Amino acid sequence: xxxxxxxxxxxxxxxxxxxxxxxxxxxxxxxxxxxxxxxxxxxxxxxxxxxxxxxxxxxxxxxxxxxxxxxxxxxxxxxxxxxxxxxxxxxxxxxxxxxxxxxxxxxxx
Amino acid sequence: xxxxxxxxxxxxxxxxxxxxxxxxxxxxxxxxxxxxxxxxxxxxxxxxxxxxxxxxxxxxxxxxxxxxxxxxxxxxxxxxxxxxxxxxxxxxxxxxxxxxxxxxxxxxxxxxx
Numbered sequence: 001x002x003x004x005x006x007x008x009x010x011x012x013x014x015x016x017x018x019x020x021x022x023x024x025x026x027x028x029x030x031x032x033x034x035x036x037x038x039x040x041x042x043x044x045x046x047x048x049x050x051x052x053x054x055x056x057x058x059x060x061x062x063x064x065x066x067x068x069x070x071x072x073x074x075x076x077x078x079x080x081x082x083x084x085x086x087x088x089x090x091x092x093x094x095x096x097x098x099x100x101x102x103x104x105x106x107x108x109x
Numbered sequence: 110x111x112x113x114x115x116x117x118x119x120x121x122x123x124x125x126x127x128x129x130x131x132x133x134x135x136x137x138x139x140x141x142x143x144x145x146x147x148x149x150x151x152x153x154x155x156x157x158x159x160x161x162x163x164x165x166x167x168x169x170x171x172x173x174x175x176x177x178x179x180x181x182x183x184x185x186x187x188x189x190x191x192x193x194x195x196x197x198x199x200x201x202x203x204x205x206x207x208x209x210x211x212x213x214x215x216x217x218x219x220x221x222x
Binding site: 030031033035045048088095098101102 | 140149157167201218
């Protein structure tokens with residue numbers, strides 16, 4: 001069993017839809033990182049959070065430490081949101097990330 | 110600021126050849142990392158460094174060596190390339206201390222034939 005699991009693996013939606021991507025982990029963590037990988041390959045940091053909720057534009061990330069679960073939401077989705085979204089956790093006691101395999105999101109105009 | 114840069118962007122090697130990938134960051138970050146990304150798998154840590162002159166093994170270190178002689182540079186070497194090392198390689202850096210947010214380079218696509 002992977003330490004970090006994401007669902008769904010693939011998601012296709014119409015422009016304007018509300019998107020939710022889920023991340024579950026099995027270890028104690030100090031923080032969780034949401035990343036976006038564009039079709040061209042570049043990886044961009046979206047959020048780093050250790051509790052509660054963070055919002056940036058149309059993106060919202062939440063985390064529930066007790067349930068070992070995080071969600072990334074996209075409101076009013078747009079074709080430019082099409083990318084792979086990656087969840088990664090920072091384990092207690094070290095400075096390394098453990099990554100999920102990513103969720104491929106496609107937004108159709 | 111250029112952020113994190115990687116050289117080269119693409120490379121094709123024959124089995125047994127050697128090469129060095131260069132990662133440079135201009136953010137004065139303490140920590141640097143080398144990852145590989147393969148289809149259907151999450152990013153996997155090869156080696157990392159928590160400061161100038163220090164290196165440590167990650168999840169998949171075999172076949173690779175690293176050096177961090179200067180704080181801003183982190184080199185990844187392949188002494189004798191194998192087809193199993195065909196992958197996309199990403200470098201990342203983070204400030205360290207209590208800040209673990211990582212900043213990624215654009216990647217290097219390596220093919221070993």
